[in-house]
Amino acid sequence: xxxxxxxxxxxxxxxxxxxxxxxxxxxxxxxxxxxxxxxxxxxxxxxxxxxxxxxxxxxxxxxxxxxxxxxxxxxxxxxxxxxxxxxxxxxxxxxxxxxxxxxxxxxxxxxxxxxxxxxxxxxxxxxxxxxxxxxxxxxxxxxxxxxxxxxxxxxxxxxxxxxxxxxxxxxxxxxxxxxxxxxxxxxxxxxxxxxxxxxxxxxxxxxxxxxxxxxxxxxxxxxxxxxxxxxxxxxxxxxxxxxxxxxxxxxxxxxxxxxxxxxxxxxxxxxxxxxxxx
Ligand code: HEC
Numbered sequence: 330x331x332x333x334x335x336x337x338x339x340x341x342x343x344x345x346x347x348x349x350x351x352x353x354x355x356x357x358x359x360x361x362x363x364x365x366x367x368x369x370x371x372x373x374x375x376x377x378x379x380x381x382x383x384x385x386x387x388x389x390x391x392x393x394x395x396x397x398x399x400x401x402x403x404x405x406x407x408x409x410x411x412x413x414x415x416x417x418x419x420x421x422x423x424x425x426x427x428x429x430x431x432x433x434x435x436x437x438x439x440x441x442x443x444x445x446x447x448x449x450x451x452x453x454x455x456x457x458x459x460x461x462x463x464x465x466x467x468x469x470x471x472x473x474x475x476x477x478x479x480x481x482x483x484x485x486x487x488x489x490x491x492x493x494x495x496x497x498x499x500x501x502x503x504x505x506x507x508x509x510x511x512x513x514x515x516x517x518x519x520x521x522x523x524x525x526x527x528x529x530x531x532x533x534x535x536x537x538x539x540x541x542x543x544x545x546x547x548x549x550x551x552x553x554x555x556x557x558x559x560x561x562x563x564x565x566x567x568x569x570x571x572x573x574x575x576x577x578x579x580x581x582x583x584x585x586x587x588x589x590x591x592x593x594x595x596x597x598x599x600x601x602x603x604x605x606x607x
Contacts, residue, residue, distance in 0.1 A: 353492045353503055353593055357542075360594055364540045367529060376543030377598050379606065383530055384537045391605065400477060400551040400603040403558040407478030410471055415460040421475070424456035433483035433600055437589050438491065439499035446502050446585040450476050450560055467579035473560050477549045480602035488546065488600060490593045506590030509583060510541075515574025524568075536607070545588070545595050547604030558603060561588060 351359070365373060368383060375382040381391050411429065414420045422428035436449040447455075453475055454464040465472035492503045510521045524533065525541050532538070548561040562584045566576040577583045 353500075356507065357594060357596060360542055363526070364529070364542055368540075373542075374598070376540045377546040377595075377601055379539040379544065379547070380537045382540070382543075387537070387607065391607070394553070394605050398551075399553070399605050400549070400558050403474045403477045403549070403551070404481045404603065406471075407474035407476070407481075410475050411478050415457070415462050417460050419460050421453070421456055424459065425452070429479060430482040431486060433480050433602075434486040434488050435490075437585065437592060439493065439496065439502055439589070441493075441496055441499070444498045444502075445582065446506075446589045448562075448580065448585055448588055449479060450562070451580050451585070453479075467560065468563055469557055469559065473549050473558050476560060477558055477603040480549065480600065483600050484602070486600050488592060488595045488598050490589065490596055492589075492593065502586045503590055503593065505583075506586035506588070509587045510590055515569065515572035517572040519572040521568065541591065541594050543595055543598050545592050546598045546600055547602040547606075549603050551603065551605045553605065553607045561591075 361373065364371075364376060371382050378388075378391075381388040411421050422430075425432060433449055436452070437446045439445075440447045450467060450472060453472055454467075457464055491499075493499050513520045513523065522541070524538050525544070529538050529540055545561055548564070549558050550564070551558045560579070562579040565584050565587060566579070569576040
């Protein structure tokens with residue numbers, strides 16, 4: 330199947346495509362226009378549902394699954410962890426605005442003190458460390474459950490990632506994330522965009538490939554194939570490994586910048602996480 334992809338990509342000459350730098354707002358507009366032309370019959374807000382936006386059969390199975398959401402346990406566990414005070418008596422609520430509820434739409438953000446992108450998962454661990462607790466592992470378990478609970482309390486809020494005009498370092502982080510998205514890597518020499526832009530909608534191992542816009546609205550996501558709930562960076566690892574590239578560490582600068590760019594591409598979408606994917 331991968332071979333077919335390579336043939337399609339080479340035949341259409343699209344592998345050489347690189348975006349010009351036009352600024353975040355124009356990037357977003359261009360990306361939205363592209364998908365609207367590519368899928369004229371799909372309502373734009375449907376892209377928040379990933380591959381289920383354009384695969385009827387898979388969508389039905391998904392809606393059935395959502396009747397008894399497999400991520401519900403994680404949300405409940407996450408709520409429990411979230412409300413359990415640290416040894417010093419403080420709790421997660423003390424670290425965040427609005428007591429940590431209904432705030433996911435503001436993440437990731439560019440922190441001008443450290444000149445780095447801060448994701449929600451990173452902020453959860455920062456909160457722990459500020460309160461004398463050990464950081465939690467990023468890939469699964471307690472931290473993912475807390476993130477799932479925080480996402481759940483933010484459902485329906487509109488993603489609104491900012492790249493402040495007056496901070497060239499924020500723009501540089503965004504551009505680095507964008508560069509990552511369009512850079513080919515791995516033995517198969519694919520960029521994220523090779524699949525999610527150029528052959529979007531085509532099927533790879535039975536999964537039609539989802540659009541860049543709306544792609545991050547629903548994380549963390551429970552994946553049936555893994556039988557557990559995973560963070561967005563875990564998905565990045567999988568997509569990197571798929572093209573036989575060496576994945577980066579969860580919460581590395583590379584993935585944080587990538588999340589910054591990718592979440593900006595979902596600006597205007599409502600959060601609908603956590604969710605389930607097959
Ligand atoms: C070889 C093709 C391919 C490449 C390259 C690729 N992906 Fe994917 N990606 C997929 C497939 C197939 C899926 C599963 C179907 C879907 O949800 O799009 C997927 C799923 C995803 C999802 C989850 C979508 C959802 O609705 O849950 C995200 C996020 C994602 N990819 C991001 C990336 C990023 C970022 C990169 C670059 C690091 C990348 N992908 C590179 C094929 C690819």
